[in-house]
Amino acid sequence: MSVLVFAESHDNTFKKPALESVFFGKKTAEKLGTQCVALVLGNAENPGQLGKYGADKVIHLSDASLANFDSQVYSSVIAQVAQATGSNVVVLAHSSNGKALTGRLAVKMNAACVSGVNALPETNGGFTISKSVYSGKATVHYALNAENKIISIMGNSLSPQIIGNDCPVESVAVNIPAAKVKVVNVDRVVGQVPLPEAEKVVSGGRGLKGPENWGIVEELAQVLGATTACSRPVADADWRPHHEHVGQTGIAIRPNLYIAIGISGAIQHLAGVNNSKVIVVINKDPEAPFFKGADYGVCGDLFEVVPKLTEALKKFKAQH
Amino acid sequence: MKILVCISKTPDTTAKISFNGDQTFNAAGVQFIMNPYDEWYALVKALEIQEANGGTVTLINVGGADNETIIRKGLAIGAENAVRINTEPASAMSTAFQIASYAKSQGFDLIFTGKETIDFNAAEVGAMVAEYLDMPYVSFANEMKLNGNTAIIGREIEGGTETVEVDLPIVISAAKGLAEQRIPNMRGIMMAKSKPLEVMDPAPFQDNVTTKQFELPTAKSAVKMVDPENMDELVRLLHEEAKVI
């Protein structure tokens, strides 16, 4: 028995969701009194580094046909490796690719599956796990009642920590089916941390009046090392790119710090951000609904407040 | 082109969430809507493809008779017919199993789901249907063109878009951008009343995930207001109290 973690790599490197999955897999394996095996598909630099985050062993399959993602191919390979390693718990990140795999794997392995979990399982007398539902308005606890279990974990649920050293890397023999989905182009914004992974997010709404005013948002984000986001009307008006839109119909995020600037805090916006650990709201309207969901509020004109906050942060950074 | 669109029902986001004890959702007074990803993007894209290439758009829903309001709405927006599998689904897997059991012998070229439901955000059903039917699955499509039997699809990935090519039949989950929301008109609403809605019994299925308990969040402590003239104080609080910088 062991816990198998699918550790995604992009452009040869492991991003935070991969490290988080491995760390989560290790903590789960400890609870179950077993090993944590990480699986790496395609190119990745030094896969043994996953040992630092808890992997007891890495299985690396670098076959060229695994360079691109196809849910059918990947799920087949992951299921074969689970079988070969005797793993009956599989952990994935609740990422774009993870979401395309979780359901497939559950059917393939006849497993009980819960996606987007936010805490480690309870393993005393059964196996239960929780996730946030109804736009953060409730938490549900599920019991997984099958021999095989598949879990995908929501970003920023648990901070990955270095708890070990590089570990051995092995390979196993698998049949790789031919891909039916052909990747023809990948267009990724470079520089910023993608929103679902970001620990700090600075977000702007209609209160900014127009795209020409986004400089103050970007400057604040830069000083903080944060990723920028926006409300839906802002993306709909093409003031900002669509991939920045957070909320019910946009991306759901759970950063440690979310700074909302000129956003009223409509329920559909909150749905995507109210799992953030700390929320700061800057709005000139004391009645703005967002203040009710905030930890810290600043009631004032954003065009004055935001540059002042940026200055204060620069001063703070110079001293620390 | 034979197209199936999977539609689900979800509480409106403004709904007050409560439970009967801690076990089941309290639906009293809650307004339900069609899941926006299903209505705005999956269904409309299916209709656009049907309008351009001919064929049919069928809706499927797994659920009780109370789901017929959203099914009729889907028919009013333009689907030709609908199927309701008469069972309350207890898990994504049971839903997917029922959809796949129906679709298996029907020869659909395209099966659309929404990206995820906005209440449970599982994003599981599409992938599961694809696996049951042994079909390729393209998740979170935000752009799609058909070139004969080949689909060219843009899919959301972290911080960008990946473009893929794949031959039909396929299962696709629809994300924002795939189509523009359509509002049903009077004629559509009238026509929907007489469109076929078939009710079928579920295939036997054994669930392996059970809900143990729902929990409401602990109330957030009141917001701490900071003087707009004193941003050094906000920085101090974020550093010392919230420990996020």
Ligand SMILES: Cc1cc2nc3c(=O)[nH]c(=O)nc-3n(C[C@H](O)[C@H](O)[C@H](O)COP(=O)(O)OP(=O)(O)OC[C@H]3O[C@@H](n4cnc5c(N)ncnc54)[C@H](O)[C@@H]3O)c2cc1C
């Ligand atoms: C089904 C559905 C789904 C939706 N999904 C989403 C979603 O995913 N994400 C989303 O964001 N929205 C979504 N919406 C829209 C949502 O209801 C709100 O309309 C939207 O979030 C409002 O955006 P906003 O806060 O930027 O703009 P507004 O509501 O116009 O708020 C602007 C705010 O800026 C403040 N302001 C103005 N000038 C200044 C200034 N100089 N200084 C400081 N503050 C200032 C104002 O006081 C106001 O509070 C959805 C709506 C529906 C019906």
Ligand SMILES: Nc1ncnc2c1ncn2[C@@H]1O[C@H](COP(=O)(O)O)[C@@H](O)[C@H]1O
């Ligand atoms: N009860 C249901 N009946 C039909 N389709 C459903 C049902 N539940 C979910 N779906 C489809 O599966 C998609 C993803 O749902 P989920 O995996 O639950 O997030 C939805 O957007 C729907 O298209």
